[in-house]
Amino acid sequence: MGQSTLISRRRLLGNAALTVALTPLAVCKLGSAVGAGGTLVNPAEAAAKAVKYVEDAKYGQGATVGSKCANCGLYQGASGSVEGPCQIFPGKNVKAAGWCTSWAPQM
Numbered sequence: 123m124g125q126s127t128l129i130s131r132r133r134l135l136g137n138a139a140l141t142v143a144l145t146p147l148a149v150c151k152l153g154s155a156v157g158a159g160g161t162l163v164n165p166a167e168a169a170a171k172a173v174k175y176v177e178d179a180k181y182g183q184g185a186t187v188g189s190k191c192a193n194c195g196l197y198q199g200a201s202g203s204v205e206g207p208c209q210i211f212p213g214k215n216v217k218a219a220g221w222c223t224s225w226a227p228q229m
């Protein structure tokens with residue numbers, strides 16, 4: 123085994139270790155860009171139906187004009203986000219433009 127092969131193997135192993143070490147950071151960064159939950163709530167699922175969740179507030183039955191997930195007190199997405207976590211759907215995201223019967227004003 124030559125010196126260059128040994129160095130090459132060391133470099134490969136070093137790069138592999140670095141990749142393994144940095145992958146969780148990359149996944150975290152990606153997760154924060156789309157919202158902590160990641161998976162969007164499906165309006166057809168039972169929990170969503172129970173609160174009449176819709177992805178577009180203009181179709182919300184009983185929604186007051188201007189109310190939507192983005193200005194709901196239970197919305198945890200960043201300002202200006204397209205979607206984000208909601209306290210009533212742990213681990214999932216809702217559309218910022220969405221709405222449900224649990225809408226509450228921000229304090």
Ligand code: SF4
Pocket residue numbers: 175190191192194195196197208209210216220221222223224225226
């Ligand atoms: S509780 Fe608020 S943020 Fe969550 S789905 Fe209902 S309106 Fe949207």
